Amino acid sequence: MKGLRIGLTLRVVAVIVVLGLAVFPLYWMFVTALTSNADLFGQDARLIPDFSQFGVFVDALADGKATGWLLNSLTIAAGTTVLSIGLGIPLGYALSRFRFRGKAVMTIVLLFTQMLPEALMVVPLFALFRRFELLDSLTGLVLANSAFVLPIVALILKGAIDGIPNELDEAGRVDGARPFTVLTRINIPLIAPSIAASAVIAFFHAWNEYVFAVTFIFNPEIQPASVGIANFIGELGTPIQTVMAVAFMFTLPAVVFYLFVQRYVVAGMTAGAVKG
Structure with missing residues (x-):
């Protein structure tokens, strides 16, 4: 029973890792689009989107x-x-x-x-x-x-x-x-x-x-x-x-x-x- 739980845990972890690798490029594009110039060219990478910059999507679709x-x-x-x-x-x-x-x-x-x-x-x-x-x-x-x-x-x-x-x-x-x-x-x-x-x-x-x-x-x-x-x-x-x-x-x-x-x-x- 313990072996089955370990195997199930390993499969779940593997699925999460693969899913993360597949989704991360899309997430990184979203974060980069919502990053100000100061943060974009700063020393530390921003991993959380700044929704105050959401206007970039509106501006991209405006014309x-x-x-x-x-x-x-x-x-x-x-x-x-x-x-x-x-x-x-x-x-x-x-x-x-x-x-x-x-x-x-x-x-x-x-x-x-x-x-x-x-x-x-x-x-x-x-x-x-x-x-x-x-x-x-x-x-x-x-x-x-x-x-x-x-x-x-x-x-x-x-x-x-x-x-x-x-x-x-x-x-x-x-x-x-x-x-x-x-x-x-x-x-x-x-x-x-x-x-x-x-x-x-x-x-x-x-x-x-x-x-x-x-x-x-x-x-x-x-x-x-x-x-x-x-x-x-x-x-x-x-x-x-x-x-x-x-x-x-x-x-x-x-x-x-x-x-x-x-x-x-x-x-x-x-x-x-x-x-x-």
């Missing part, structure tokens, strides 16, 4: 630029997530369940695309977007981010569908279900955790993306927050408190999204697999 950046980032991330998942599910299903010429080559090509850095694709994408008038457009960023993250989403979902017994698909076809029905009624409910994990990957990639955004967007009004925050860095000075305030607000939606989706990631893989 509407930061709010616009956050809304642009949300639009890009949401669009990328929906598009990549919407295309990744049928692509992963086709690679998993159908036999066709070039299937192995296509899978390898999808894998190799993840070895290409974004910077290497900027020039050809810039020329392509200029031809199709997609520069300076949120739609262009959604397409660029989706193209970059779609291969990994498709491979993740392919692996998840590979783990579903073919007997379930055959049972659906015996009942008269078409391939689309088999995908939507049988496979998708079973791979919901993998879909949630893929959505997290797609959302975070688009939310944090900088290279495409700074290259393809020229209008400051439609810049995402990742580019907008970088604009605070000046030649003669940088408003540290403002940068940290906007960065804190930029980080919160991603954290909230992950906490919301986490419950689906850990959901049972076989929920609804048994036919009554």
Whole structure:
């Protein structure tokens, strides 16, 4: 009994330590945003936020630029997530369940695309977007981010569908279900955790993306927050408190999204697999 208590105590301590390490950067941004210049450049670090300095958040949102950046980032991330998942599910299903010429080559090509850095694709994408008038457009960023993250989403979902017994698909076809029905009624409910994990990957990639955004967007009004925050860095000075305030607000939606989706990631893989 004593050994169980010690083991439980050690696990609780380990969880608290890991949680502290994960939350501390967010807390430090919040504290720094609420620190005066005198304390910020003083000898002793301030660990407790000074809420009398909360006006920095109000000032950061006053002109509407930061709010616009956050809304642009949300639009890009949401669009990328929906598009990549919407295309990744049928692509992963086709690679998993159908036999066709070039299937192995296509899978390898999808894998190799993840070895290409974004910077290497900027020039050809810039020329392509200029031809199709997609520069300076949120739609262009959604397409660029989706193209970059779609291969990994498709491979993740392919692996998840590979783990579903073919007997379930055959049972659906015996009942008269078409391939689309088999995908939507049988496979998708079973791979919901993998879909949630893929959505997290797609959302975070688009939310944090900088290279495409700074290259393809020229209008400051439609810049995402990742580019907008970088604009605070000046030649003669940088408003540290403002940068940290906007960065804190930029980080919160991603954290909230992950906490919301986490419950689906850990959901049972076989929920609804048994036919009554």
